[in-house]
Amino acid sequence: MRAGPFRSTELRFFLTAVAVGLLLPLARRGPGAALGLLLAGLFAASTTRPDADLLYLPALAADACVGLLAARRPLRVTLPAAAVTLAVQTGSALYTTSGQDVFVTTVVALALALLTAGLLGHSSRERRAHAAELRARTAAEAVTAERLRIARELHDVIAHSIGVIAIQAGVGRRVIETQPAEARNALATIETTSRETLAGLRRTLGALRASAQETPGHAPAPRDPAPGLADLDRLTASTADAGVRVEVRRLGGPDRPLPPEVDLAAYRIVQESLTNVVRHAGTPVCRVTVERSADTLLLEIADDGPSGPTGPGPGPGRGRGRGPAVAPGPDPAAGTGHGYGIVGMRERATLLGGRFSAGPRPGGGYQVTATLPLPAAREGTPTP
Numbered sequence: 008m009r010a011g012p013f014r015s016t017e018l019r020f021f022l023t024a025v026a027v028g029l030l031l032p033l034a035r036r037g038p039g040a041a042l043g044l045l046l047a048g049l050f051a052a053s054t055t056r057p058d059a060d061l062l063y064l065p066a067l068a069a070d071a072c073v074g075l076l077a078a079r080r081p082l083r084v085t086l087p088a089a090a091v092t093l094a095v096q097t098g099s100a101l102y103t104t105s106g107q108d109v110f111v112t113t114v115v116a117l118a119l120a121l122l123t124a125g126l127l128g129h130s131s132r133e134r135r136a137h138a139a140e141l142r143a144r145t146a147a148e149a150v151t152a153e154r155l156r157i158a159r160e161l162h163d164v165i166a167h168s169i170g171v172i173a174i175q176a177g178v179g180r181r182v183i184e185t186q187p188a189e190a191r192n193a194l195a196t197i198e199t200t201s202r203e204t205l206a207g208l209r210r211t212l213g214a215l216r217a218s219a220q221e222t223p224g225h226a227p228a229p230r231d232p233a234p235g236l237a238d239l240d241r242l243t244a245s246t247a248d249a250g251v252r253v254e255v256r257r258l259g260g261p262d263r264p265l266p267p268e269v270d271l272a273a274y275r276i277v278q279e280s281l282t283n284v285v286r287h288a289g290t291p292v293c294r295v296t297v298e299r300s301a302d303t304l305l306l307e308i309a310d311d312g313p314s315g316p317t318g319p320g321p322g323p324g325r326g327r328g329r330g331p332a333v334a335p336g337p338d339p340a341a342g343t344g345h346g347y348g349i350v351g352m353r354e355r356a357t358l359l360g361g362r363f364s365a366g367p368r369p370g371g372g373y374q375v376t377a378t379l380p381l382p383a384a385r386e387g388t389p390t391p
Contacts, residue, residue, distance in 0.1 A: 016058070023061055027068045034068075038075035042088060045069045046095040053099035059113075062103060066096055066117060070124040077128025078135075089125055093118060159351040160211050163275040166282050166348065168204035171249040172197050174285065196248040203245075207234075234278075235270035236297060242278055243295075249285045252292050259299035269379050272355040273297070273306055276363075279348045280308035280375045288312030288373060302381050309374040352377065 026048065034041035049065045069092050077085045096117045104110045179193035210233070243253040265273070277295055284293045288310045296307040349365055352375065356363035361379040368374045 016060075019057075019061055020064075023064055027064055030068070034072055034075060038072045038079065039084075039088065042069055042072035042076070042092065045072060046092060049099055050095050053102040056102050059103040062099060066099075067120065069096070070121050073121060074124035074128035077125045078131040079128075082129075085125065085128070089121060093121055096121070155354065157211075158347070159275070159354060161208075162347055162351055163279055164207040164211060165204060166279065168200045168207075168245075170282050170286050171200045171245055174249045175200075196245075200245060200248075233267065233271045234274045235265065235267075236273050236277075237270075238274060239277065239295070239297075242274070242281065246281045246285060246293070250291060251281070251285050251288075253281065254292065254294045256294070256296045257298075258296065265304065266382060269304060269359060269381065272359055273304060273377070273379060275355060276306055276352045276375070276377050277308060279352055283348055284308070284310050284312070284373075290372070299381075304379045304381055306377040306379070307374065309368060309372060311370075311372040 027045070030041045030044060033044070045065055045068055049062060049069065052065070053062060073085065073089050073092055076088050097114050100110055100113045100117065104113050175193040175196045179190045179197070182193075183190040239255055243255060246253050264270075277297075281293060281295075284290070290310045290312040293308065293310045296305070296309075298305040298307075352365070353363045356377045356379060359379050361377060363375075363377045365375045366373070
């Protein structure tokens with residue numbers, strides 16, 4: 008193409024572009040093989056001493072292959088490939104340049120272009136590795152959060168009921184011979200509480216399986232409604248069966264239903280607090296205050312126990328009931344004398360952006376306080 012009627016710069020550029028373009032599919036799958044072919048063609052073409060402009064495109068394509076190697080391969084592969092590429096390009100410059108100054112300038116330009124391609128490829132590799140690490144960390148955090156949620160839910164579902172069952176079992180065992188009627192009442196309470204606990208466990212397990220069953224082609228699993236503050240009467244009744252009378256005060260008007268997550272968290276906080284009163288406070292009376300304002304829900308659970316906190320701890324653990332009762336003792340989940348009740352309540356409040364505190368009262372006893380934020384009502388939205 009350099010002689011005769013076919014001597015055409017445009018035609019030579021076109022043929023060079025076609026030759027380089029044929030290697031693009033190979034460069035995507037195997038940049039190392041494409042780089043080898045480009046370097047062989049570049050050096051072979053340079054020995055014919057063509058115009059230097061015709062070799063710019065193959066040289067840049069070789070740099071791009073080095074960048075792909077840097078993006079996909081470790082440095083132990085990229086660095087030798089870059090060194091070989093620079094050596095071949097330098098050898099090609101010996102045939103296409105004249106004069107030492109032009110040769111040095113060309114080699115410097117080739118080296119800078121190769122370095123730029125390598126750095127861009129390495130940066131892309133680092134970004135992908137960082138993104139993969141973030142995805143793995145996010146997945147691990149999601150798994151941890153789900154495990155904590157399941158642990159809180161199972162703890163709250165079981166702890167209250169087991170405390171009531173333990174106390175009533177102790178009552179029944181002690182009075183079965185002298186007061187058969189009281190023993191029958193204790194057994195009836197155990198039966199009712201056990202059924203409610205089993206229903207709660209089934210609801211929790213059903214929620215855990217729902218994500219797998221609610222896929223295309225599967226019917227959604229039926230779900231029972233989650234408990235909320237509307238179930239406080241049933242909760243206080245079961246607490247009364249365990250020997251602690253609960254006085255409930257509701258302040259503020261229920262102008263609209265609570266969000267489900269707030270309603271469930273509030274119920275679980277009250278439930279766990281009452282469980283701890285039954286197990287540790289040593290008092291027959293407990294007060295629960297539910298105060299609702301426009302943007303917050305305030306929960307206060309207080310008792311006048313002489314020594315025991317409503318939170319888990321190595322308190323006296325005296326059981327109360329219709330007669331003598333067994334002492335349920337410290338939380339069996341406690342590895343160091345402290346269980347997970349206070350931790351779970353604090354987590355529930357914190358996850359909703361609220362505040363939580365628990366501690367002894369100045370006049371004796373113990374108090375749990377939780378403040379949960381409520382979403383603002385939208386103007387013009389009808390109240391359901």
